[in-house]
Amino acid sequence: MSSSLTEIRWHGRGGQGAVTAAKMVAEIAAEHGKCFQAFPEYGPERSGAPIVAFTRLSDDPIQCYSAVEHPAIVLVLDETLLSVVDVTDGAPADAAVIVNTEKSPSEIKKVFDFGKRRVYTIPATKIAKQTLGRAIPNTPMVSALSKITGQFSLGEIEDHLRHTFGKKFPPKVVEANVEAAHMGFEEVQE
Amino acid sequence: MSAVKLENPALDPALLQERRMLLKGNHAVSYGVMRCRPEVIAMYPITPQTPIVEKIADLALTGEIDAEIMTCESEHSAMSACITASLTGVRVFTASASQGLFLMHEMLHYASGARTPIVMPIVNRTLGSPWGFWPDQTDSLAQRDTGWIQFYTEGGQESLDMVIQAYKIAENPDVMLPAMVCHEAFYVSHALEPITVPSQADVDAYLPPFNPEHRLDVDRKESWGNVVTQEMFYRHRRDMGISMSHVPDLVTKADVEFAERFGRGYGGILEKYRCEDAEMYIVAFGAMCGTIREAVDQMREKNLPVGLLKIRLFRPFPVQAIQEAVAGIPRLVVMERNYSPGLGGILHQELKAALFGMENAPLVHGYLAGVGGVNVSVDRIEELTRKALAETPVVESVWV
Numbered sequence: 001m002s003s004s005l006t007e008i009r010w011h012g013r014g015g016q017g018a019v020t021a022a023k024m025v026a027e028i029a030a031e032h033g034k035c036f037q038a039f040p041e042y043g044p045e046r047s048g049a050p051i052v053a054f055t056r057l058s059d060d061p062i063q064c065y066s067a068v069e070h071p072a073i074v075l076v077l078d079e080t081l082l083s084v085v086d087v088t089d090g091a092p093a094d095a096a097v098i099v100n101t102e103k104s105p106s107e108i109k110k111v112f113d114f115g116k117r118r119v120y121t122i123p124a125t126k127i128a129k130q131t132l133g134r135a136i137p138n139t140p141m142v143s144a145l146s147k148i149t150g151q152f153s154l155g156e157i158e159d160h161l162r163h164t165f166g167k168k169f170p171p172k173v174v175e176a177n178v179e180a181a182h183m184g185f186e187e188v189q190e
Numbered sequence: 191m192s193a194v195k196l197e198n199p200a201l202d203p204a205l206l207q208e209r210r211m212l213l214k215g216n217h218a219v220s221y222g223v224m225r226c227r228p229e230v231i232a233m234y235p236i237t238p239q240t241p242i243v244e245k246i247a248d249l250a251l252t253g254e255i256d257a258e259i260m261t262c263e264s265e266h267s268a269m270s271a272c273i274t275a276s277l278t279g280v281r282v283f284t285a286s287a288s289q290g291l292f293l294m295h296e297m298l299h300y301a302s303g304a305r306t307p308i309v310m311p312i313v314n315r316t317l318g319s320p321w322g323f324w325p326d327q328t329d330s331l332a333q334r335d336t337g338w339i340q341f342y343t344e345g346g347q348e349s350l351d352m353v354i355q356a357y358k359i360a361e362n363p364d365v366m367l368p369a370m371v372c373h374e375a376f377y378v379s380h381a382l383e384p385i386t387v388p389s390q391a392d393v394d395a396y397l398p399p400f401n402p403e404h405r406l407d408v409d410r411k412e413s414w415g416n417v418v419t420q421e422m423f424y425r426h427r428r429d430m431g432i433s434m435s436h437v438p439d440l441v442t443k444a445d446v447e448f449a450e451r452f453g454r455g456y457g458g459i460l461e462k463y464r465c466e467d468a469e470m471y472i473v474a475f476g477a478m479c480g481t482i483r484e485a486v487d488q489m490r491e492k493n494l495p496v497g498l499l500k501i502r503l504f505r506p507f508p509v510q511a512i513q514e515a516v517a518g519i520p521r522l523v524v525m526e527r528n529y530s531p532g533l534g535g536i537l538h539q540e541l542k543a544a545l546f547g548m549e550n551a552p553l554v555h556g557y558l559a560g561v562g563g564v565n566v567s568v569d570r571i572e573e574l575t576r577k578a579l580a581e582t583p584v585v586e587s588v589w590v
Contacts, residue, residue, distance in 0.1 A: 063480035
């Protein structure tokens, strides 16, 4: 197995865009020559139901077709999931957990047990509402991931939004996402 | 049932070139189908196959696929439509999974008996009851007596490539049998990966147009499906068996020619990975093979001499190739994602039958490792391999 392999697990609710966010990371990785794999753990796809998606990133081709059991990074798109799902399940002690919340890491650590894992928070929904006018936390979550892992840069996210993403959406939406990415990068806290 | 034929807009020539795309396993299949230029596509949706036919509908809208698209009222009708369309001498396509495949079952026998080389990807999914959407190969394996060729693939690229090869093998005049290309739900069907879509020119050069000797045509005055005598039926089934017996060599040849033209080869009937000096082979098919390859690397680093034997062709079951591949190996352990109640793991049982009478045949362990889509990780494979090395095999498949 490649030593450069990074395994990521996304927790969200149906309709929040966890799968789209995982796809965005995969696309950015592909644009910069990295190998990747992104897949949802699907099931009854009901809006609002807890869902899980996985992303693998590596410098070498990925041939492992199995669920991620020991993610180095866990992203939680909806803080209400913390009381429903054990988001740290299988994550090693040195894993990072990134939670979309307006609270600080110390505040949520008082309520939920994350063990020794690093906990980061980001008000991604708030940023999305401010910039996009909609509660879609994907883009700021991806920039938080960029800041914490260094797997790709804010500039690369911006390139992706302007080019790939820009093919499907009008400039106004693209620029709002770029702004969301910058705010996400700035506002993530440990 | 409705059939739609659209006026095609002018195509951007760049779309005909080799394209590197980010595609889910199912969409990779759709692009593979596109390059094969089927003339009739009959479809009925079923999770988790639906993205294949949805993408095909998209590609027909943009003119990238130029086929008559039939949206049928059931899978049974979709297969019936495929059989009759194929008998008129055109290349046809459909896809299915799980419950939908079972509704087709009657017509699957008809398709092979009518010698229609239909290609149908199957996205392996659990069967109700209880209800689930998980990867499990029991759906397609339960069709193993229907006279269809069956390939099992481990990823989107291999599935795309095998759709192209499947047409070439199925339409060979010495074969003329339908083929399934099976990949698993979720781990493959919905995994987004970088995929190479070959150029139209290369696929056209590899896969000649379908031009069968016999076809339903009012000017030819041929017919199909008449009542026969016992002796005629006997000869017909014997002929199907002879056609099946041509398949393994043609699979090898198709793979070699594919590798020469496209630069990607898969080993044909089976693939051996790090099998040199192995004490034991892990035998598997489908998505688990990639994970097993990583597990083999991990175990080899710990000086555990094991390798992977990946079975790619399940029908016809390649008895000779398997016997040659395992000669001199003391043990095999089958890890599989399917279950026949009262029999066990289907690959385990077929493998043991294939080794019957072989001199110094290896001992065979059978582990029901991934039934119902249970995750089989790299570490789990190592754990099961060590378990097999430490115990004496039993006749039955084992719930691990």
